[in-house]
Amino acid sequence: MNSRALRRVGVLAAVASTSAIVLAGCAGGGEPAANSGEKVTLTIATFNNFGYTDEFLQKYEDENPNVTIVHNKAAESGDARKNFFQKLGKGGLADIEAVEVDWLSEAMQYSDLLAPVPDDLKGRWLDWKEAAATDADGNLIGYGTDIGPQAICYRADLFEAAGLPSEPAEVEALFDGDWDNYFDVADQYREGSGKAMIDSANSVLQGIVNQIEYTYDEPDGTVIATSNPEIADAYKSVVERAVPNAAYSAQWGDDWVASFQGDDFATVLCPGWMQGIISGYAPDQANWKIANVFPNGGGNWGGSYLTIPANGKNVAEAQKLADWLSAPEQQVEAFLNVGAFPSQVEAYENADLTAYVNDYFGGAKTGEIGADRAEAVTVQPYKSANYFKYHDALQNAVNRVFDGSESESAAWDTWVAEVEAF
Secondary structure, X not given: OXXXXXXXXXXXXXXXXOOOOOOOOOOOOOOOHHHHOOOEEEEEEEEOOOOOOHHHHHHHHHHOOOEEEEEEEEOOHHHHHHHHHHHOOXXXXXXXXXXXXXXXXXXXXXXXXXXXXXXXXXXXXXXHHHHHOEOOOOOEOOEEEEEEEEXXXXXXXXXXXXXXXXXXXXXXHHHOOOHHHHHHHXXXXXXXXXXXXXXXXXXXXXXXHOOOOEOOEOOOOOEOOOXXXXXXXXXXXXXXXXXXXXXXXXXXXHHHHHHHHOOOOOEEEEEHHHHHHHHHHXXXXXXXXXXOOOOOOOOEEEEXXXXXXXXXXXHHHHHHHHHHHHOHHHHHHHHHHHOOEEOEHHHHHOHHHHOOXXXXXXXXXXXXXXXXXXXXXXXXXXXXXXXXXXXXXXXHHHHHHHHOOOOHHHHHHHHHHHHHHO
16 A cells, blocks of 8 residues: 555544554455456445345346345435544445545545546546546546435425415426525415424525535635635524424434424425435325425535445455446436436436436426436535535534524534634
């Protein structure tokens, strides 16, 4: 392993407060097992729902009978992030590790600990998707999976009961405008129903922040988090207008998951991957629909990459599997499974995507909607290695306002102090 990589391992060890590091071989693998006849078990670590069902993965095993795949899925991105950075460079990670875009920049600091994507695969992804995972030496270290162009998913029955329009075209007209218009509709919904329209306040924070080009710091390292008027405005909008109209402060908690079976809220900001979350949590609910619209134009929320730890035992075989998982055909199948919208350029020419009708969402053409929403994205926020901790701390400030433990100003001041202490 080169000296730069060893220094990176040292940094990670210091962060994790460990006293000793035992390094495995720097480049596991060699000839893929499918070629050598050797049997191999490949582990994949993802989070939320990538659309990698047992049937989906079985196809690869059928094509490669010497390979067995074990898929481990964390409940949410934060759990996966913690595990990734605790073990990167030290051993114990899966052969393929999923990385979420909000902490990709952190992973890029240690790109030398990740096996590069072979050069002949470059150029398959959207330019901005590929560029984000390319290090200063030109190494692409992530196989792009999905992107998250946003629409609005809503409960048509609850809208109708609240006296609001309920058909997709009508709801698109209703939400066509800026964030203030979105909050005005939320006020109307509460007046008509007595309940919250928005699922969670922090999902709105995410939606607004993803429309800001420079959020918490700039490419030259200047920290602008606490002085950025756009971030201050985003926080103010969320705590003053989203919090009173939100059922929950944050997503992914047990109560939030269970509430899809009820009527605690009526809308969810809805990137493609969220469609699978909704249908999975409420499979028998027949009233969810999708509006091809998003406050203030368009926005991308989320999207992930598959990375391969360079000290893994099966690097060559893992590269082969990651190539297959991220190929256009498999990206389209993942979209069909859970709505994860492809980042592979060729996938957009696939009729299975462009003509797809999602019966769960009332026959919505979600492939077409995803393409429209992707075209509406005009800003890709700059996300440094510190983005996750700044944003997580701001989300915690919103949580404190939501639960009443701090006032709007006190929660902001706490966040400022945290940022200055980072």
